[in-house]
Amino acid sequence: MKYDNNIPYKIYLEEDQMPAGWYNVRADMKNKPAPLLNPGTGQPMGFEDLRPVFCDELIRQELDNDTAFIPIPQEIREFYRMYRPSPLVRAYCLEELLNTPAKIDYKFEGNNTSGSHKLNSAIAQAYYAKQQGLRGVTTETGAGQWGTALSMACSYFGLDCKVFMVKCSYEQKPFRREVIRTYGASITPSPSDTTNVGRAILARNPNTTGSLGCAISEAVEVATTTPGYRYVLGSVLNQVLLHQSIIGLETKAALDLYGITPDIIIGCAGGGSNLGGLIAPFMGEKLRGEKDYRFIAVEPASCPSLTRGVYAYDFCDTGMVCPLAKMYTLGSGFIPSANHAGGLRYHGMSSTLSQLYHDGYMEARSYEQTKVFEAAVQFARIEGILPAPESSHAIRAAIDEALRCKQTGEEKTIVFGLTGTGYFDLVAYQKYNDGQMTDRIPTDEELQASISRLPKIPG
Amino acid sequence: MKYDNNIPYKIYLEEDQMPAGWYNVRADMKNKPAPLLNPGTGQPMGFEDLRPVFCDELIRQELDNDTAFIPIPQEIREFYRMYRPSPLVRAYCLEELLNTPAKIDYKFEGNNTSGSHKLNSAIAQAYYAKQQGLRGVTTETGAGQWGTALSMACSYFGLDCKVFMVKCSYEQKPFRREVIRTYGASITPSPSDTTNVGRAILARNPNTTGSLGCAISEAVEVATTTPGYRYVLGSVLNQVLLHQSIIGLETKAALDLYGITPDIIIGCAGGGSNLGGLIAPFMGEKLRGEKDYRFIAVEPASCPSLTRGVYAYDFCDTGMVCPLAKMYTLGSGFIPSANHAGGLRYHGMSSTLSQLYHDGYMEARSYEQTKVFEAAVQFARIEGILPAPESSHAIRAAIDEALRCKQTGEEKTIVFGLTGTGYFDLVAYQKYNDGQMTDRIPTDEELQASISRLPKIPG
Numbered sequence: 048m049k050y051d052n053n054i055p056y057k058i059y060l061e062e063d064q065m066p067a068g069w070y071n072v073r074a075d076m077k078n079k080p081a082p083l084l085n086p087g088t089g090q091p092m093g094f095e096d097l098r099p100v101f102c103d104e105l106i107r108q109e110l111d112n113d114t115a116f117i118p119i120p121q122e123i124r125e126f127y128r129m130y131r132p133s134p135l136v137r138a139y140c141l142e143e144l145l146n147t148p149a150k151i152d153y154k155f156e157g158n159n160t161s162g163s164h165k166l167n168s169a170i171a172q173a174y175y176a177k178q179q180g181l182r183g184v185t186t187e188t189g190a191g192q193w194g195t196a197l198s199m200a201c202s203y204f205g206l207d208c209k210v211f212m213v214k215c216s217y218e219q220k221p222f223r224r225e226v227i228r229t230y231g232a233s234i235t236p237s238p239s240d241t242t243n244v245g246r247a248i249l250a251r252n253p254n255t256t257g258s259l260g261c262a263i264s265e266a267v268e269v270a271t272t273t274p275g276y277r278y279v280l281g282s283v284l285n286q287v288l289l290h291q292s293i294i295g296l297e298t299k300a301a302l303d304l305y306g307i308t309p310d311i312i313i314g315c316a317g318g319g320s321n322l323g324g325l326i327a328p329f330m331g332e333k334l335r336g337e338k339d340y341r342f343i344a345v346e347p348a349s350c351p352s353l354t355r356g357v358y359a360y361d362f363c364d365t366g367m368v369c370p371l372a373k374m375y376t377l378g379s380g381f382i383p384s385a386n387h388a389g390g391l392r393y394h395g396m397s398s399t400l401s402q403l404y405h406d407g408y409m410e411a412r413s414y415e416q417t418k419v420f421e422a423a424v425q426f427a428r429i430e431g432i433l434p435a436p437e438s439s440h441a442i443r444a445a446i447d448e449a450l451r452c453k454q455t456g457e458e459k460t461i462v463f464g465l466t467g468t469g470y471f472d473l474v475a476y477q478k479y480n481d482g483q484m485t486d487r488i489p490t491d492e493e494l495q496a497s498i499s500r501l502p503k504i505p506g
Numbered sequence: 507m508k509y510d511n512n513i514p515y516k517i518y519l520e521e522d523q524m525p526a527g528w529y530n531v532r533a534d535m536k537n538k539p540a541p542l543l544n545p546g547t548g549q550p551m552g553f554e555d556l557r558p559v560f561c562d563e564l565i566r567q568e569l570d571n572d573t574a575f576i577p578i579p580q581e582i583r584e585f586y587r588m589y590r591p592s593p594l595v596r597a598y599c600l601e602e603l604l605n606t607p608a609k610i611d612y613k614f615e616g617n618n619t620s621g622s623h624k625l626n627s628a629i630a631q632a633y634y635a636k637q638q639g640l641r642g643v644t645t646e647t648g649a650g651q652w653g654t655a656l657s658m659a660c661s662y663f664g665l666d667c668k669v670f671m672v673k674c675s676y677e678q679k680p681f682r683r684e685v686i687r688t689y690g691a692s693i694t695p696s697p698s699d700t701t702n703v704g705r706a707i708l709a710r711n712p713n714t715t716g717s718l719g720c721a722i723s724e725a726v727e728v729a730t731t732t733p734g735y736r737y738v739l740g741s742v743l744n745q746v747l748l749h750q751s752i753i754g755l756e757t758k759a760a761l762d763l764y765g766i767t768p769d770i771i772i773g774c775a776g777g778g779s780n781l782g783g784l785i786a787p788f789m790g791e792k793l794r795g796e797k798d799y800r801f802i803a804v805e806p807a808s809c810p811s812l813t814r815g816v817y818a819y820d821f822c823d824t825g826m827v828c829p830l831a832k833m834y835t836l837g838s839g840f841i842p843s844a845n846h847a848g849g850l851r852y853h854g855m856s857s858t859l860s861q862l863y864h865d866g867y868m869e870a871r872s873y874e875q876t877k878v879f880e881a882a883v884q885f886a887r888i889e890g891i892l893p894a895p896e897s898s899h900a901i902r903a904a905i906d907e908a909l910r911c912k913q914t915g916e917e918k919t920i921v922f923g924l925t926g927t928g929y930f931d932l933v934a935y936q937k938y939n940d941g942q943m944t945d946r947i948p949t950d951e952e953l954q955a956s957i958s959r960l961p962k963i964p965g
Contacts, residue, residue, distance in 0.1 A: 056587040059518045128515040129599070129890045140588070140662075158617045160892045160927070202887045203599075222681070222932035226892060228939050229883060424688060428661045431588045433619045433685060468619070470929040473681035480687050 050139055057134040058301040065132060066296040067118060069289045071108075072327045073399060074115035075334040078406055080285065080398035081373035082110075084360060089506035092370050100267060100369075102277050104175040108286040115331075117289065119171075126170045126203060127293070130159035135301040136465075140429045142449070149452035151445055152309070153465040154298045154325065155432065160226070161196035163390075163435065163467030164321050165281050168290035169193070172279040173200035182275035183207030187237065187262030189317070190390040190437060191216055191223030192467055193281030198232035208232035209276075211239065211265045213392070214257035215385040219474045226471075237262035244268050244366035256385040259318075259393045264366025282318025283363060283372070283397050291324020298462065299328045309340060311448055313463040315440040316344040316353065316411070317390045319397030325464040326409070333408060342409035343448075344400065345440040347419070348488045350383035352376055352396045353404055353411035355489075357498055361395060371502060374401040377489075378497035384487035390437040394497075412444060416486040419443050420479040423469070435467040436475055509598060516593040517760040524591060525755040526578060528748045530567075531786045532858060533574035534793040537865055539744065539857035540832035541569075543819060548965035551829050559726060559828075561736050563634040567745040574790075576748065578630075585629045585662060586752070589618035594760040595924075599888045601908070608911035610904055611768070612924040613757045613784060614891065619685070620655035622849075622894065622926030623780050624740050627749035628652070631738040632659035641734030642666025646696065646721030648776070649849035649896060650675055650682030651926055652740030657691035667691035668735075670698065670724045672851070673716035674844040678933045685930075696721035703727050703825035715844040718777070718852045723825025741777025742822060742831070742856050750783025757921065758787045768799060770907055772922040774899040775803035775812065775870070776849045778856030784923040785868070792867060801868035802907075803859065804899040806878070807947045809842035811835060811855045812863055812870035814953055818960050820854055830961060833860040836948075837956035843946035849896040853956075871903060875945040878902050879938040882928070894926040895934055 050056075073079055082091035097106045108117065119127070138151040156164035176184050183206050188194030194210040201208035210232050217224065217236035227234050237257050238245040244264040248255065255261070263280070270278035281287065302309065312329055314322030322344050332338040344353055352375045362379035363369040376395040383392045396404075403409055416436075423439035425446070426432070434442060445463040452459050469476065478484045489497075509515075532538055541550035556565045567576065578586070597610040615623035635643050642665050647653030653669040660667035669691050676683065676695040686693050696716050697704040703723040707714065714720070722739065729737035740746065761768065771788055773781030781803050791797040803812055811834045821838035822828040835854040842851045855863075862868055875895075882898035884905070885891070893901060904922040911918050928935065937943045948956075 050584070055521050062514050125509070126890075129595075136588075160886065160890055160929075162929075199887075199890055203890070222929070225932040225936045225939065226929075229886060229892065229935050231887070427619065427688060428658075428690070431585075431619055431658055431662070433688065470619075470621075470681070470685075473684040476688050477684045480684065 054137065054305050056139065057136045058304065059134055060132040060297055060300055062128065064300055066293055066300070068116045069119060070292040070296055070327050070331060071111065071115055071117055071289050072330050073112040073285065075331045076402065078402055079112045080402045083370040083372055084504065086362065086367065086371050086502060087505065089504045099271050100278050102172070102175045102179050102181065104178065105172060105286050108289055109284060120174060123171055123174050130166065132297050133158060135298055138430055141426060144429045145446065145449050145453065147449040147453040148456060148458040149449040150458065150460045151449055152460070152462045154294055154462065155465045156294060157432065157465065157468035161192055161199055162470060163192040163196065164291060164294055164324065165193040165196035166199060167293050168281060168287045168320065169196035169200040171290045173197065173204050173206055176277060176279070177204040177206055181206065181277055183209065184277055184279045185209045185266040185270040186279050186281065187211045187259055187266045189213045189216055189259045189392055190435070191220050191471060192390060194234065195223060195226050197279065197281070198227045198230035201232060202230040209269060210234045211237040211262040213237055213259060213262050220471050223471045237265050239265060242268045244368060248366060255382060258365060258382050260365030260379055263364035264368050267364065267368050282320035283395065285399055287320045288323035288327065288397060288399055291320045292327040294321065294324040294464065295327040295329060298325065307460060308338070309462040310459040311341045311343060311461045313343045313345060313441050313444045313461065315391060315437050315466060316346050316396065316400070317437065318393045319400040321464050321466045323397055323400050330403065330408065343444055344404070344409060344411040345444045346411065346413045347391045347440065348413040348415045349486055350377070350392050351413040352394060354413045355494055358401060358405050359501055360504055361501055363395065371504070372398050374398050375404065377494060378500055380500055381497040391440065414440055414443050415488065417484050420484060422446050432465070433469045434465060435469045436472050438466040441465065513596065513764050515598065516595045517763065518593055519591040519756055519759055521587065523759055525752055525759070527575045528578060529751040529755055529786050529790060530570065530574055530576055530748050531789050532571040532744065534790045535861065537861055538571045539861045542829040542831055543963065545821065545826070545830050545961060546964065548963045558730050559737050561631070561634045561638050561640065563637065564631060564745050567748055568743055579633060582630055582633050589625065591756050592617060594757055597889055600885060603888050604905065604908050604912065606908040606912040607915060607917040608908040609917065609919045610908055611919070611921045613753055613921065614924045615753060616891065616894070616924065616927035620651055620658055621929060622651035622655065623750060623753055623783065624652045624655035625658065626752050627740060627746045627779065628655035628659040630749040632656065632663050632665055635736060635738065636663040636665055640665065640736055642668065643736055643738045644668045644725040644729040645738050645740065646670045646718055646725045648672045648675055648718045648851055649894070650679050650930060651849060653693065654682060654685050656738065656740070657686045657689035660691060661689040668728060669693045670696040670721040672696055672718060672721050679930050682930045696724050698724060701727045703827060707825060714841060717824060717841050719824030719838055722823035723827050726823065726827050741779035742854065744858055746779045747782035747786065747856060747858055750779045751786040753780065753783040753923065754786040754788060757784065766919060767797070768921040769918040770800045770802060770920045772802045772804060772900050772903045772907070772920065774850060774896050774923070774925060775805050775855065775859070776896065777852045778859040780923050780925045782856055782859050789862065789867065802903055803863070803868060803870040804903045805870065805872045806850050806899065807872040807874045808945055809836070809851050810872040811853060813872045816957055817860060817864050819963055820960050822854065830963070831857050833857050834863065836953060837959055839959055840956040850899065873899055873902050874947065876943050879943060881905050891924065892928045893924060894928045895931050897925040900924065
């Protein structure tokens with residue numbers, strides 16, 4: 048095997064090389080992400096408007112477009128030490144298999160029980176909820192990674208945790224439920240008859256398999272109607288991208304140790320938490336004009352918010368109880384087909400990433416599920432890690448870029464985010480192994496119909 | 507949190523600190539493990555006798571009681587780099603929860619897709635099979651960790667792999683099957699009607715839930731009757747303990763870096779591969795009279811080979827097609843209750859460990875399943891890792907030893923092997939979470955009946 052003895056197979060930072068703060072990419076954006084709007088008045092939502100829903104300190108982080116460096120509290124750094132740093136792995140075996148001159152590195156976030164990067168923000172959000180003296184938090188989960196992460200974080204700090212899980216994931220992943228229960232959280236399939244918004248969604252569409260947008264509506268309703276509770280979210284929000292910047296900061300520190308500058312940085316994108324976190328410090332350099340990188344967001348063809356959506360204000364949730372966010376969206380009523388990358392089944396995209404994409408700082412592409420699983424199995428067999436379906440979107444794009452390098456002979460360095468493991472996605476792998484995997488790409492007419500129902504901004 | 511800033515939370519060895527060879531503890535044993543015997547003649551089995559079953563180089567390792575250091579081939583070291591070194595983790599949070607003066611470290615082998623330490627020997631055995639020009643290998647698996655590991659290793663080297671999975675695990679763990687299939691191996695529930703020995707076992711006991719002993723018989727039959735195939739085994743054998751010494755060597759190297767000498771070293775014990783590997787270099791020091799350590803083997807009360815078995819020659823398998831090994835055994839006909847620590851449901855114990863135990867170099871204890879899961883959930887919630895049921899036996903014992911230190915005020919250092927994760931054991935966690943977990947401890951009469959059927963040695 049070709050093997051560069053000067054660069055370790057896996058780079059683990061030492062404890063004293065770990066980031067002491069998160070990086071807030073908004074501080075370096077000329078065009079800031081558009082503010083959240085009150086759907087009733089059309090006015091930007093401030094601290095007081097958001098307090099019924101979110102924890103105080105998290106609102107401050109949400110609204111802070113100026114502070115570049117935000118120190119990570121000691122208690123969170125202690126928790127991070129339990130499963131971080133995550134390794135930056137050189138995909139030597141994959142390179143050899145593809146016979147490409149490209150160098151491929153992946154930042155592997157799956158080596159913790161939640162199975163993904165979601166724990167990075169879960170522990171931060173649970174910490175601030177605990178600091179505020181709350182009893183508990185509510186949330187939604189798609190693939191189940193965020194729900195698992197939050198249940199772990201809440202168990203660590205002794206907080207109650209109520210999880211609404213997208214129904215199709217709940218049914219496909221019985222063992223996810225059990226991990227979440229083991230960590231002491233309650234879990235309800237969404238849409239459910241336990242909330243007003245859930246009952247309304249079920250009345251309109253009794254056979255719905257659910258979506259992240261529905262589950263968010265239910266979790267917000269419970270948080271705002273139960274004393275001592277707030278709602279927390281695993282993606283989309285500015286605060287989440289802030290916490291997830293730990294991924295990019297560690298990646299950059301590891302690359303810097305060996306003088307490596309990536310050419311292309313790739314991440315899967317559902318709500319944008321992983322991609323936003325991975326690219327943050329690199330994007331900062333690009334925004335400040337210090338360096339240039341290509342950034343590629345990869346989404347499922349069944350839920351193509353960046354590649355086929357519109358950039359407009361929309362509800363963050365299906366039930367239209369949340370604020371309006373300006374983002375690339377397919378319409379909050381869009382229900383993607385029940386494909387298996389549950390974590391990517393969201394109708395919109397982080398406002399921060401949407402603005403950066405709109406301003407031309409990054410690219411996007413989409414893949415059909417079968418092509419994604421081809422890459423997943425190829426990767427699993429040669430790199431030894433069974434990847435999550437979400438993460439496998441990034442693998443697909445990284446392989447395609449590496450094959451392009453093979454054609455052109457370019458020795459590019461490709462970094463991608465391997466956000467998690469597929470140990471709870473075996474129903475999807477089974478369908479793929481049995482040749483029964485399908486995908487459903489929305490037609491133009493379907494998307495137009497959904498997008499035509501975007502809310503009008505009052506005032 | 508109390509936190510010693512001089513000692514990292516997790517110790518990862520650098521690549522140049524990784525062991526270059528395995529350590530063969532037999533070289534330092536005065537009383538060597540008793541040889542395998544031919545059940546027909548009662549004579550020790552030599553290289554030629556074992557060739558129909560095992561790969562040549564693995565037989566050499568099996569029979570070599572003298573060479574202490576055996577270099578690890580370059581190809582295996584390259585594969586090890588994909589998931590090793592495994593971290594040695596200081597259980598600061600668990601210590602704080604228990605309020606114990608003891609220091610607890612665990613060597614975590616679960617951060618790879620097979621989910622356990624089994625990959626350490628799987629890749630070695632697949633490598634030697636490939637070197638010999640074989641077409642494929644057969645094996646058995648209990649919990650599924652070994653089967654997964656072997657399928658990964660065979661996929662890496664392009665070998666065919668046929669796995670017989672203990673029926674109760676096969677049914678409890680449908681997703682294990684799918685991982686194994688994803689790596690391209692075939693998988694058959696055991697006992698099956700695809701082999702003579704499987705059909706005979708089913709005829710005698712149609713409702714059997716299977717055992718490792720049954721599955722071994724079937725895998726050996728297929729290996730010895732299919733051209734170009736050999737049988738490989740994930741535990742019990744000397745060669746496996748040799749490969750698994752990588753665990754102990756890394757552990758010792760990490761501790762030595764910080765001048766730490768453990769007082770107690772704890773591992774779960776089914777066939778003995780993890781325990782034997784973890785303690786190997788420490789046991790070497792004890793055998794050579796250089797240092798003293800307490801070693802504790804932990805087994806399930808439902809399958810208590812060390813604590814309630816006899817030290818005698820017995821078949822390694824239920825179908826009595828394998829050689830005779832001298833070991834602590836419950837009788838090769840013993841079928842343990844279908845408890846969930848599938849990897850510990852073996853009637854016997856490694857000959858090497860049996861000899862060491864017989865000679866007073868280590869201790870053993872057993873726990874009921876419910877007590878084990880109590881420890882598992884406590885550990886998961888505070889240390890963030892959902893442990894395998896097998897590994898949780900070691901956690902239980904480590905917690906009990908730490909609580910004993912709390913009573914006595916002793917500041918002992920306890921090291922235990924956290925062999926794997928429980929991501930495919932959620933049926934067991936569900937039973938525990940629902941308060942429906944049971945255990946069945948064999949009565950003295952049952953054990954006596956089973957042990958009374960031990961084979962007579964001819965000659």
